Amino acid sequence: MKSLLRVCNMNTIEDVNSIRRAIAGNEGVLACEISKEKGEIQIIYDTYFVEIESIIESIEDLGYTVLE
Numbered sequence: 001m002k003s004l005l006r007v008c009n010m011n012t013i014e015d016v017n018s019i020r021r022a023i024a025g026n027e028g029v030l031a032c033e034i035s036k037e038k039g040e041i042q043i044i045y046d047t048y049f050v051e052i053e054s055i056i057e058s059i060e061d062l063g064y065t066v067l068e
């Protein structure tokens with residue numbers, strides 16, 4: 001499954017790295033591409049292992065706001 005998320009308040013490379021680690025911590029995530037400039041994340045994941053809600057929660061747990 002492929003999803004596009006918009007993330008508010010993602011401004012620095014540290015933000016990008018924190019979000020990348022949070023996403024990678026979910027079993028079933030195959031790939032993610034983060035665009036700090038656009039405030040977007042493209043994620044490819046296997047729904048057998050993880051749902052998008054769990055991925056969003058892992059990002060929001062860091063204090064970011066995710067818009068679908």
